[in-house]
Amino acid sequence: MARTAESVAVIGAGIAGLATATGLADAGIPVRVYEQAEALGEVGAGVSLAPNSLRVLDSFGLTDRLSEIESREPLRMAFYNHEGVRSEDSEVDARGARPIHRADLIDMLSWRLEPDALRLGARLVGVDENGDGLVLRFADGSTETAAAVIGADGIHSAVRPFVVDAPDPVFSGMIAYRGLVPAERLPDWPIHEAQLYTGPGRHFISFPVRRAKLLNFVAFVAADDEMRESWSAPGDPAELAKEFAGWNESVRGLIDRIDKTFRWGLYDREPLPTWVRGRVALAGDAAHAMLPHVGQGGNQSIEDAAALVEVLRDRPLTEVATAFQEYDRARRERASYIQRFSRRLGLQYDGRHAEFSTTDQLAGREDVMRWIFGHDSALTARQVRAGGPSVSLPTGAAI
Incomplete structure (x- = not known):
């Protein structure tokens, strides 16, 4: 059994896991990341x-690294209907949002980790308590110990x-x-603009990445029975074109130039009653799998990473259970x-307004977005650690 009992084990080398590991390492907290894949590859799009995460990345000393990868050009957001008619108030500042290819983000987050802080090809199959430590069991039969475990291993x-019993993921129908x-x-596409086109039963989003050399697109459509069972599978550009037949020329023109696409079934989870149990905590999609419509996953x-760093900073790992409650x-919430x-x-x-819940009284979109973007996760965690309140939620009429 490997002797890593004085370290924090992070399970999963996605955005949540690598951001947490980078922050913990910077704070002087021993950390090791375990990832089931054999390599951190060119995955995703x-x-x-958004400003709420850029604030964290800046505190982790990654702003200059981000600027080496992506343009500082301000991103505008424009809204259209499916016929291509631009909303009168559509062109808005995206409040400082900066797009990035997911593979570049993963590379940036893993950049400062020591080579031996990341173990690839390690598929976790279970966690057991063992006195003052935790035992990690892996599919290859190996075990390792840790003082604390952070599960950042996805939906x-x-x-x-x-940590908690949870029902199956909820399929969105899309x-x-x-x-x-x-x-x-x-060549005629407004390259420094994010665009959202909405229409009955579907919508289409695009924004630039890699210094505007690539256009990222996401097309949302209703699912049939076959698609419902597919978490991730190759998509057929011809089928995608059929889904958006009759839409405006800009969307159809972009689709006509697609060589390869993947399709994902869109699932989320109901909010969990807790993210922690003793010296084990959840982060990222393991804690709060959400649909992509606010771009906040x-x-x-x-x-999460910022908050975990703040509750664990300058604290003996014997107090980790208290830190995780904070x-x-x-x-x-x-x-x-x-x-x-x-x-x-x-x-x-x-x-799909008929599916709105009559009891889910959420505030208007602009109010919620200001609340999302203006949040300082590290500050909130410090306040909670000092015995203060957590967060106040937006209130008001439903959207």
């Missing part, structure tokens, strides 16, 4: 980093069953086609609200 988390198109194929994962208070809001906003975008 675009991610939009199908192997850590979550140790799937997303995702991919990238070289910007040179679309990765951003909330980075907020983390739960600092983060769970806020992320749970954003989970519900993301689900509701997707219904609004696709014109």
Whole structure:
């Protein structure tokens, strides 16, 4: 058994896991990351980093690194209907959001970790308590010990069953086609603008990544029975084109230039009653899997990292259970609200107003977005650690 009992084990080398590991390492806390994949590869497509996560990355000393990868060009957001008619108040400042390719973000977050802080090909199958430590069991039969465990291993988390019983993921009724198109194929596209097109039962989003050399797109459509069972599978550009036949020329023109796409079934979870149990905590999609309609999945994962760093900073690992309770208070209500809001906003975008819950009284979109973007996760965690309140939630009429 490897002797890592004085370290924090982070399960999963996605956005949540790597951001947490980087922050903990910077704070002088021994940390090791375990990832089931054999390599950190070129996976995913675009991610939009919002001010609430950019604040965290700056505190981790990653702003200059981000600027080496992506443009500082301010991102505008424009809204259109499916016929291509631009909303009168559509062109808005995206409040400092910065797009990035997910693979570049993963590379940036892992950049400062020591080589031996990351173990690849390590698929966790269980966590056991062992006196003052925790035992990690892996699929290859190996075990390691840790003083604390942070499960950042996604919606199908192997850590979550140790923390809390949870129902199966909830299918949204929609799937997303995702991919990238070289910007040179679309010379007339407004390259420094994010665009959202909405229409009955579907919507389409695009924004630039890799210094505007690529256009990231996400196309949301209703799922049939076959698609419902697919978490991730190759998509057919011809089928995607059929889904958006009759839409405006800009969307159809972009789709015509797609060579390859993947499709994802869109699932989230109901908010969990707790994220922690003793010396084990959940983060990222393991804690708050959400639909992508507010663009906050990765951003909330980075907020988790900031909060975890603050509750663990300058603290003996013998107090980790107390620290994790503070983390739960600092983060769970806020992320749970954003989970519900993301689900509701997707219904609004696709014109599915009949499915709105009459008891889910969420505030208006602009109020919620200001609340999301203006949050300082590290500050909130420090306040909770000092015995103060967690967060106040937006109130008011439903969107």
